[in-house]
Amino acid sequence: MGSLMRSAGKRGSLLRVCLLCVGLAALPALALGQQTDALQSADEPNSAGEPPSTATIIGTVKDTNGEVVPQAMAVLTTAVAEQKYTATTDSNGFFSLSASPGTYALAVSSPGLVSWTSSLTLTGGEYREIAGIVLKVNAVVSTVRVGGSREEIAAEEVRVEETQRIIGAFPNFYVTYDPDPVPLTTKQKFSMDWKFSIDPFAFVGAGITAGIEQAQNDFSGYGQGAQGYGKRFGAAYADDFVSNMIGGAILPSLLHQDPRYYYRGKGSVAARAAYAVSTIFICKGDNGHWQPNYSFIAGNFISGAISNLYYPKQSRGLAITLDNGLIATAMGATGALAEEFLLRTFTRGAKGQ
Secondary structure, three states: OHHHHHOOHHHOOHHHHHHHHHHOOHHHHHHHHHHHHHHHHOOOOOOOOOOOOOEEEEEEOEEOOOOEOOOOEEEEEEOOOOOEEEEEOOOOOEEEEEEOOEEEEEEEEOOOEEOEEEEEEEOOOOEEEEOOOEEEEOHHHHHOOOOOOHHHHHHHHHHHHOOOEEOOOEEOOOEEOOOOOOOOOHHHHHHHHHHHHOOHHHHHHHHHHHHHHHHHOOOHHHOOHHHHHHHHHHHHHHHHHHHHHHHHHHHHHHHOEOOOEEOOOOOOHHHHHHHHHHOOOEEEEOOOOEEEOHHHHHHHHHHHHHHHHOOOHHHOOHHHHHHHHHHHHHHHHHHHHHHHHHHHHHEEOOOOO
8 A cells, every 4th residue: 555655756745645634624614613603793782781882894805706815804993093903814705893883994905915995884783794895916916027038937936946845854846836837848847856856855755665565565575674675665766756757747848737736825615625636637738728637647657557667576467557546646636635725834935934
């Protein structure tokens, strides 16, 4: 089983699987709990049984694509700024504010988006839902890249991505946090893959995999002892190297596809999860359009077939090749979920960190 899992390459590391299990289950429940608490508290009377003296407003913040905007800031202020109330939207774009009666200005903002403003007058005990809060993309963002060629801009993006490391150690090169990255050249695809493949932690990962396989006597044809460990280490490293080279450089160059994961980072939990899983089947082409992810899927099966050259005889054959390809593809979905929900928090060098 260890050898099958390692075929997932850059998207299927054991670290990402472990990190994924830590936090995903809690996200929907936390968001739901926050929204439910806000709704329940709005109409509660005070301890004397009198109507509440404060007003409550709620709202859901979305962008122009209809996706909710988490971590947006809602600020309610009086005309002379004597009173100020703030709230941050949850993962569903929802916020709730309670304020004394009066006339206010409501401003909602999020980095990279144009702020939304409105004025309103609140009365004691009022409960109001603010509809139509839509944040537009800030046009200033489009001016950042003026002054450089596409290749130069891509080179700078790659430079940043090659500094991205999980907890400052494990390489996390194959994800872009730029909302509109420039396509990579063939040279840049091969360069990134080579740096990923010879990174010290690529050898550390192969060593750990080989040790686990030896302890479980996986691929018994390799034998035991130092010789058996050496063969398992070589096979583990070869699996990752071949998978990364084919799926991350050769096929993306021939098919003009981008091997990186495009981090989304906004929208509901369900929408982000669906997007992450979909990236094993679709990817961005160098033309900027989404297309079938031939590079990743074909790369998994081709690398599985090549492994027949160095696996023990009893571990070769069409069935194992198909198993390796299918499991690697499934593990790619797990890796994408980890990238979307967990790994940015632990990745040093990530844009915006």
